[in-house]
Amino acid sequence: MLGAFTALSLRIGNLTFGGGDPTMLALRRKPVERCAWISDERFTLIWSFARVTPGTNVVACFARAGWTLAGGRGAVAGVLASCVPAAVFRYWLAVAERSWQSSAWLQAVLRGVMPAVAGMMLAGAVGLLKPAWRAGRLPGAVLMAVAAAGLSLAGAPPVAVLAGAAWVGWWRTPR
Amino acid sequence: MNALLLYVLLLKATLTSFSGLSSLPAARDDLVVRHAVLTDRQLNTAVAIARVSPGPFGLHLVPVGYYAGGWPGALAGFAAMLTPAFLIVLMLRDAARRSMMNLRALAAISAVTYASAGLVAAAAVPIARDALHLPWQAVLAAAVAVVLVWKDYDSL
Numbered sequence: 001m002l003g004a005f006t007a008l009s010l011r012i013g014n015l016t017f018g019g020g021d022p023t024m025l026a027l028r029r030k031p032v033e034r035c036a037w038i039s040d041e042r043f044t045l046i047w048s049f050a051r052v053t054p055g056t057n058v059v060a061c062f063a064r065a066g067w068t069l070a071g072g073r074g075a076v077a078g079v080l081a082s083c084v085p086a087a088v089f090r091y092w093l094a095v096a097e098r099s100w101q102s103s104a105w106l107q108a109v110l111r112g113v114m115p116a117v118a119g120m121m122l123a124g125a126v127g128l129l130k131p132a133w134r135a136g137r138l139p140g141a142v143l144m145a146v147a148a149a150g151l152s153l154a155g156a157p158p159v160a161v162l163a164g165a166a167w168v169g170w171w172r173t174p175r
Numbered sequence: 176m177n178a179l180l181l182y183v184l185l186l187k188a189t190l191t192s193f194s195g196l197s198s199l200p201a202a203r204d205d206l207v208v209r210h211a212v213l214t215d216r217q218l219n220t221a222v223a224i225a226r227v228s229p230g231p232f233g234l235h236l237v238p239v240g241y242y243a244g245g246w247p248g249a250l251a252g253f254a255a256m257l258t259p260a261f262l263i264v265l266m267l268r269d270a271a272r273r274s275m276m277n278l279r280a281l282a283a284i285s286a287v288t289y290a291s292a293g294l295v296a297a298a299a300v301p302i303a304r305d306a307l308h309l310p311w312q313a314v315l316a317a318a319v320a321v322v323l324v325w326k327d328y329d330s331l
Contacts, residue, residue, distance in 0.1 A: 017229045046263075052284045055189040055198070055259030056233030063260040072264075079260055083253070086230025087237045091249050093224045094238035110220070112315070114306035117223045119319030121299035124196040126324045128292035132285070141289040148293030158200040158294050162191050162287050169286025173279045 001037070002070040006077040009062050013082025014089075023058045024050070031065065038068055059083060144168070176212045178247035184210075185236050185255035193288050195232030196222075200294035202236070203301075206243055215305040217242040222302075231256075 008030055016023040024047055031037040038046075046068065050061035059079055066078025100106045125145070132141030148161050188201035199222070206213040221242065225235030233256045240252025307313045 013230060015229050023231070049263055052193065052281070053259060053263040054191065054193060055262075056195045056231045056256055057193070058195075058231050059233065059257065059260040060263040064263045067264050075261065075264055079257055083231060083234065083257065086228065087234050087249075087253050087256075089228055089230070090224050090234050090237045091241060091246075093228065094221065094241045094249070097220055097224070097238075098242075110223075111312070113223050113227075114216075114219050115303075115312035115316040116319045117219050117226070118299055118303040118306050119316040120226055120323060121196070121199075121222065121295060121302065122316070122320040123323035125292045125296040125299065126320075128194065128197065128288055128295065132289060137285075141285075141292075144286055144289040145293035145296070148290035149297040150293075152200060152294050152297035153300065158204050159187065159191050161294060162290055165286040165290030166283040169283040170279045173282035 002074055002077060005031070005037075005066055005069050005074060006081045009066070009078045009081035010085070013058075013062060014085045024061050027058075027061060027065065031069070038065065042068065176206075176210065176244045176248065178244055178251040181240055181244050181248050182251035182255050185240065185252055186258055189233070189236070189255050189259050191287075192291060193284065194291070195225075195235070197288075197291035197295055198233065198236065200291075200298040202239060203298050206239070207301075212243040213239065215301050219302045219306055 008027070012023060012026045016026050028043055028047075032040055032043045043065070046061060046064045050057045050064065053060035059082065062078035062082040063075045066074035066076070068074070070077070097106070129138065129141050129145060132138050144165060148165060151161050151164075152158060184205040185198075185202060188198040188205070191201055192198040199218070203213075203215075203218055207215060207218060218239065221235045221238035224238045225232050234253075236252035236256045237249050238252075240248035240250070240255075242248070244251065303316065307316060
Protein backbone atom coordinates (compact mmCIF):
# COMPACT_ATOMS: atom_id res chain seq x y z
CA MET A 1 0.00 0.00 0.00
CA LEU A 2 2.80 2.43 0.92
CA GLY A 3 4.59 1.83 -2.39
CA ALA A 4 1.41 2.21 -4.45
CA PHE A 5 0.41 5.43 -2.65
CA THR A 6 3.91 6.88 -3.03
CA ALA A 7 3.87 6.13 -6.77
CA LEU A 8 0.40 7.70 -7.06
CA SER A 9 1.53 10.83 -5.16
CA LEU A 10 4.61 11.09 -7.37
CA ARG A 11 2.49 11.00 -10.53
CA ILE A 12 -0.47 13.13 -9.44
CA GLY A 13 1.50 15.68 -7.43
CA ASN A 14 4.09 16.42 -10.10
CA LEU A 15 2.17 16.11 -13.34
CA THR A 16 -1.12 17.92 -12.61
CA PHE A 17 -1.40 21.53 -13.75
CA GLY A 18 -3.71 23.99 -12.01
CA GLY A 19 -2.81 23.65 -8.33
CA GLY A 20 -5.04 22.52 -5.44
CA ASP A 21 -8.52 21.51 -6.61
CA PRO A 22 -7.58 19.72 -9.87
CA THR A 23 -4.83 17.83 -8.01
CA MET A 24 -7.10 16.80 -5.12
CA LEU A 25 -9.74 15.66 -7.65
CA ALA A 26 -7.12 13.59 -9.49
CA LEU A 27 -5.89 12.17 -6.16
CA ARG A 28 -9.45 11.11 -5.23
CA ARG A 29 -9.91 8.93 -8.33
CA LYS A 30 -7.61 6.01 -7.50
CA PRO A 31 -7.85 5.57 -3.70
CA VAL A 32 -11.59 6.26 -3.54
CA GLU A 33 -13.20 5.42 -6.88
CA ARG A 34 -10.97 2.70 -8.33
CA CYS A 35 -9.34 0.89 -5.42
CA ALA A 36 -11.61 1.72 -2.45
CA TRP A 37 -8.57 2.22 -0.18
CA ILE A 38 -10.38 5.15 1.48
CA SER A 39 -14.16 5.60 1.81
CA ASP A 40 -15.80 8.53 0.04
CA GLU A 41 -16.87 10.04 3.39
CA ARG A 42 -13.35 9.77 4.78
CA PHE A 43 -11.80 11.42 1.71
CA THR A 44 -14.40 14.22 1.83
CA LEU A 45 -13.42 14.85 5.46
CA ILE A 46 -9.71 14.86 4.50
CA TRP A 47 -10.45 17.30 1.65
CA SER A 48 -12.46 19.62 3.93
CA PHE A 49 -9.76 19.68 6.60
CA ALA A 50 -7.03 20.14 3.99
CA ARG A 51 -8.82 23.34 2.93
CA VAL A 52 -8.71 24.77 6.46
CA THR A 53 -5.13 23.67 7.18
CA PRO A 54 -2.70 26.61 7.04
CA GLY A 55 -0.35 26.57 4.07
CA THR A 56 -0.79 24.73 0.79
CA ASN A 57 -4.06 22.72 0.89
CA VAL A 58 -3.07 20.01 -1.56
CA VAL A 59 0.09 19.09 0.37
CA ALA A 60 -2.00 18.70 3.53
CA CYS A 61 -4.36 16.46 1.55
CA PHE A 62 -1.44 14.18 0.53
CA ALA A 63 -0.22 14.16 4.16
CA ARG A 64 -3.54 13.06 5.62
CA ALA A 65 -4.37 10.58 2.83
CA GLY A 66 -0.93 9.03 3.36
CA TRP A 67 -1.48 8.95 7.13
CA THR A 68 -4.84 7.23 6.67
CA LEU A 69 -3.33 4.55 4.43
CA ALA A 70 0.06 3.92 6.03
CA GLY A 71 0.49 6.03 9.19
CA GLY A 72 3.42 8.43 9.66
CA ARG A 73 5.50 6.84 6.90
CA GLY A 74 2.57 7.26 4.50
CA ALA A 75 2.21 10.96 5.39
CA VAL A 76 5.92 11.66 4.87
CA ALA A 77 6.06 9.58 1.66
CA GLY A 78 2.94 11.25 0.24
CA VAL A 79 4.18 14.78 0.96
CA LEU A 80 7.73 14.23 -0.31
CA ALA A 81 6.71 12.25 -3.41
CA SER A 82 4.10 14.86 -4.37
CA CYS A 83 6.45 17.83 -3.97
CA VAL A 84 10.17 17.04 -4.33
CA PRO A 85 10.37 16.66 -8.15
CA ALA A 86 8.16 19.76 -8.70
CA ALA A 87 10.31 21.71 -6.20
CA VAL A 88 13.53 20.64 -7.96
CA PHE A 89 12.01 21.69 -11.32
CA ARG A 90 11.10 25.14 -9.97
CA TYR A 91 14.56 25.50 -8.42
CA TRP A 92 16.12 24.64 -11.77
CA LEU A 93 13.90 27.20 -13.56
CA ALA A 94 14.90 29.90 -11.02
CA VAL A 95 18.62 29.07 -11.48
CA ALA A 96 18.19 29.14 -15.27
CA GLU A 97 16.35 32.47 -15.11
CA ARG A 98 19.12 34.00 -13.01
CA SER A 99 21.85 32.61 -15.29
CA TRP A 100 20.22 33.92 -18.45
CA GLN A 101 19.07 37.21 -16.95
CA SER A 102 21.06 39.29 -19.43
CA SER A 103 19.77 37.39 -22.43
CA ALA A 104 17.67 39.58 -24.74
CA TRP A 105 15.24 36.78 -25.60
CA LEU A 106 14.59 35.96 -21.95
CA GLN A 107 13.88 39.62 -21.23
CA ALA A 108 11.46 39.65 -24.16
CA VAL A 109 9.70 36.55 -22.79
CA LEU A 110 9.51 38.08 -19.31
CA ARG A 111 8.03 41.31 -20.69
CA GLY A 112 5.16 39.16 -21.96
CA VAL A 113 4.89 36.84 -18.95
CA MET A 114 5.02 39.44 -16.16
CA PRO A 115 1.77 41.22 -17.10
CA ALA A 116 0.13 37.78 -17.26
CA VAL A 117 1.38 37.10 -13.72
CA ALA A 118 -0.20 40.36 -12.50
CA GLY A 119 -3.47 39.20 -14.09
CA MET A 120 -3.09 35.76 -12.47
CA MET A 121 -2.65 37.34 -9.05
CA LEU A 122 -5.79 39.39 -9.49
CA ALA A 123 -7.66 36.26 -10.62
CA GLY A 124 -6.21 34.39 -7.63
CA ALA A 125 -7.62 37.06 -5.30
CA VAL A 126 -11.06 36.74 -6.93
CA GLY A 127 -10.76 32.93 -6.68
CA LEU A 128 -10.42 33.18 -2.89
CA LEU A 129 -13.86 34.85 -2.81
CA LYS A 130 -15.59 32.11 -4.85
CA PRO A 131 -16.62 30.00 -1.82
CA ALA A 132 -18.36 33.11 -0.42
CA TRP A 133 -20.16 33.63 -3.70
CA ARG A 134 -21.35 30.00 -3.72
CA ALA A 135 -22.51 30.33 -0.11
CA GLY A 136 -24.40 33.59 -0.80
CA ARG A 137 -22.07 35.62 1.44
CA LEU A 138 -20.33 37.67 -1.25
CA PRO A 139 -21.09 41.23 0.01
CA GLY A 140 -19.58 40.57 3.46
CA ALA A 141 -16.59 38.78 1.92
CA VAL A 142 -15.94 41.63 -0.53
CA LEU A 143 -16.21 44.14 2.32
CA MET A 144 -13.65 42.13 4.31
CA ALA A 145 -11.33 41.86 1.27
CA VAL A 146 -11.57 45.59 0.48
CA ALA A 147 -10.89 46.50 4.12
CA ALA A 148 -7.87 44.16 4.19
CA ALA A 149 -6.52 45.58 0.91
CA GLY A 150 -6.98 49.14 2.19
CA LEU A 151 -5.22 48.41 5.47
CA SER A 152 -2.39 46.65 3.64
CA LEU A 153 -1.91 49.52 1.18
CA ALA A 154 -1.89 51.89 4.17
CA GLY A 155 1.06 49.95 5.58
CA ALA A 156 -0.55 47.54 8.07
CA PRO A 157 1.42 44.25 8.43
CA PRO A 158 -0.42 41.33 6.71
CA VAL A 159 -0.30 39.15 9.83
CA ALA A 160 -2.05 41.87 11.87
CA VAL A 161 -4.69 42.28 9.15
CA LEU A 162 -5.33 38.51 9.13
CA ALA A 163 -5.49 38.38 12.92
CA GLY A 164 -8.05 41.21 12.84
CA ALA A 165 -10.10 39.37 10.22
CA ALA A 166 -10.07 36.18 12.31
CA TRP A 167 -11.22 38.17 15.35
CA VAL A 168 -14.11 39.75 13.39
CA GLY A 169 -15.14 36.34 11.96
CA TRP A 170 -15.01 34.73 15.41
CA TRP A 171 -16.97 37.38 17.31
CA ARG A 172 -19.62 38.04 14.65
CA THR A 173 -20.67 34.37 14.75
CA PRO A 174 -23.05 33.24 17.51
CA ARG A 175 -21.85 30.36 19.72
CA MET B 176 19.97 36.11 4.09
CA ASN B 177 20.50 33.41 6.73
CA ALA B 178 18.55 30.25 5.78
CA LEU B 179 17.13 29.76 9.28
CA LEU B 180 15.74 33.30 9.43
CA LEU B 181 14.37 32.85 5.92
CA TYR B 182 12.67 29.60 7.04
CA VAL B 183 11.10 31.37 10.03
CA LEU B 184 9.84 34.28 7.89
CA LEU B 185 8.45 32.00 5.18
CA LEU B 186 6.91 29.69 7.79
CA LYS B 187 5.14 32.73 9.25
CA ALA B 188 3.79 33.42 5.74
CA THR B 189 2.54 29.85 5.22
CA LEU B 190 1.06 29.50 8.71
CA THR B 191 -1.06 32.61 8.17
CA SER B 192 -2.42 31.54 4.77
CA PHE B 193 -4.99 29.01 3.60
CA SER B 194 -3.93 28.44 -0.02
CA GLY B 195 -0.72 28.46 -2.05
CA LEU B 196 -0.82 32.01 -3.36
CA SER B 197 -2.13 33.67 -0.19
CA SER B 198 1.25 33.34 1.54
CA LEU B 199 2.51 35.97 -0.92
CA PRO B 200 1.55 39.19 0.93
CA ALA B 201 3.30 38.18 4.18
CA ALA B 202 6.36 36.94 2.24
CA ARG B 203 6.48 40.23 0.30
CA ASP B 204 6.09 42.29 3.47
CA ASP B 205 9.06 40.57 5.14
CA LEU B 206 11.42 39.94 2.23
CA VAL B 207 10.76 42.89 -0.12
CA VAL B 208 9.63 45.66 2.24
CA ARG B 209 11.36 44.99 5.61
CA HIS B 210 14.55 43.07 4.80
CA ALA B 211 15.03 44.11 1.13
CA VAL B 212 16.54 40.74 0.15
CA LEU B 213 14.09 40.30 -2.74
CA THR B 214 12.74 42.64 -5.44
CA ASP B 215 9.18 42.79 -6.76
CA ARG B 216 10.55 41.61 -10.10
CA GLN B 217 12.02 38.49 -8.47
CA LEU B 218 8.77 37.84 -6.57
CA ASN B 219 6.87 38.24 -9.83
CA THR B 220 9.24 35.78 -11.54
CA ALA B 221 8.83 33.28 -8.69
CA VAL B 222 5.04 33.39 -9.09
CA ALA B 223 5.40 33.00 -12.87
CA ILE B 224 7.64 29.95 -12.40
CA ALA B 225 5.16 28.38 -9.96
CA ARG B 226 2.11 28.98 -12.09
CA VAL B 227 3.38 27.82 -15.46
CA SER B 228 4.71 24.50 -14.17
CA PRO B 229 2.84 21.47 -12.76
CA GLY B 230 2.59 20.82 -9.02
CA PRO B 231 1.39 22.79 -5.98
CA PHE B 232 1.30 26.62 -6.34
CA GLY B 233 2.74 26.91 -2.82
CA LEU B 234 6.08 25.83 -4.30
CA HIS B 235 6.61 29.45 -5.40
CA LEU B 236 8.43 29.61 -2.05
CA VAL B 237 11.28 27.55 -3.57
CA PRO B 238 12.26 30.23 -6.16
CA VAL B 239 11.46 32.95 -3.57
CA GLY B 240 13.90 31.28 -1.16
CA TYR B 241 16.47 30.82 -3.93
CA TYR B 242 16.38 34.50 -4.96
CA ALA B 243 16.65 35.60 -1.32
CA GLY B 244 19.31 33.14 -0.12
CA GLY B 245 20.69 30.84 -2.85
CA TRP B 246 20.25 27.07 -2.61
CA PRO B 247 20.02 27.06 1.22
CA GLY B 248 17.22 29.61 0.82
CA ALA B 249 15.46 27.33 -1.68
CA LEU B 250 15.63 24.50 0.88
CA ALA B 251 14.29 26.86 3.56
CA GLY B 252 11.39 27.82 1.26
CA PHE B 253 10.64 24.16 0.57
CA ALA B 254 10.71 23.28 4.28
CA ALA B 255 8.45 26.25 5.13
CA MET B 256 5.97 25.08 2.51
CA LEU B 257 5.91 21.50 3.86
CA THR B 258 5.81 22.16 7.60
CA PRO B 259 2.15 23.25 7.99
CA ALA B 260 0.93 20.25 5.95
CA PHE B 261 1.64 17.94 8.86
CA LEU B 262 -0.75 19.96 11.06
CA ILE B 263 -3.65 18.17 9.39
CA VAL B 264 -2.51 14.91 10.95
CA LEU B 265 -3.15 16.49 14.37
CA MET B 266 -6.28 18.34 13.25
CA LEU B 267 -8.13 15.16 12.36
CA ARG B 268 -7.78 13.68 15.84
CA ASP B 269 -11.16 13.58 17.56
CA ALA B 270 -10.75 16.43 20.04
CA ALA B 271 -9.26 18.74 17.45
CA ARG B 272 -11.94 17.73 14.94
CA ARG B 273 -14.67 18.73 17.41
CA SER B 274 -13.09 22.11 18.04
CA MET B 275 -12.58 22.72 14.30
CA MET B 276 -16.24 21.96 13.65
CA ASN B 277 -17.04 24.88 15.97
CA LEU B 278 -18.96 27.45 13.89
CA ARG B 279 -16.89 30.32 15.25
CA ALA B 280 -13.60 28.65 14.27
CA LEU B 281 -14.90 28.01 10.74
CA ALA B 282 -16.14 31.62 10.47
CA ALA B 283 -12.72 32.89 11.58
CA ILE B 284 -11.01 30.76 8.89
CA SER B 285 -13.46 32.05 6.24
CA ALA B 286 -12.79 35.64 7.33
CA VAL B 287 -9.04 35.06 7.05
CA THR B 288 -9.53 33.64 3.55
CA TYR B 289 -11.56 36.69 2.44
CA ALA B 290 -9.00 39.05 3.96
CA SER B 291 -6.30 37.09 2.12
CA ALA B 292 -8.06 37.94 -1.15
CA GLY B 293 -7.66 41.62 -0.32
CA LEU B 294 -4.04 41.15 0.69
CA VAL B 295 -3.23 39.27 -2.53
CA ALA B 296 -4.89 42.06 -4.55
CA ALA B 297 -2.89 44.66 -2.58
CA ALA B 298 0.34 42.70 -3.16
CA ALA B 299 -0.45 42.66 -6.88
CA VAL B 300 -0.32 46.48 -6.99
CA PRO B 301 3.50 46.94 -6.71
CA ILE B 302 4.03 43.84 -8.86
CA ALA B 303 1.74 45.29 -11.54
CA ARG B 304 3.58 48.60 -11.25
CA ASP B 305 6.81 46.74 -11.98
CA ALA B 306 5.33 44.70 -14.84
CA LEU B 307 2.99 47.10 -16.65
CA HIS B 308 4.72 49.85 -18.59
CA LEU B 309 2.96 49.75 -21.95
CA PRO B 310 -0.76 49.73 -22.83
CA TRP B 311 -0.59 46.23 -24.38
CA GLN B 312 0.81 44.87 -21.11
CA ALA B 313 -2.15 46.30 -19.14
CA VAL B 314 -4.56 44.82 -21.70
CA LEU B 315 -2.81 41.42 -21.42
CA ALA B 316 -2.99 41.49 -17.60
CA ALA B 317 -6.70 42.37 -17.68
CA ALA B 318 -7.42 39.68 -20.31
CA VAL B 319 -5.61 36.99 -18.28
CA ALA B 320 -7.52 37.98 -15.12
CA VAL B 321 -10.89 37.95 -16.92
CA VAL B 322 -10.26 34.61 -18.66
CA LEU B 323 -9.05 32.90 -15.47
CA VAL B 324 -12.03 34.14 -13.45
CA TRP B 325 -14.67 33.71 -16.16
CA LYS B 326 -13.57 30.28 -17.39
CA ASP B 327 -12.74 29.04 -13.89
CA TYR B 328 -9.25 27.97 -14.97
CA ASP B 329 -6.70 27.72 -12.17
CA SER B 330 -3.72 28.49 -14.40
CA LEU B 331 -2.69 28.96 -18.02
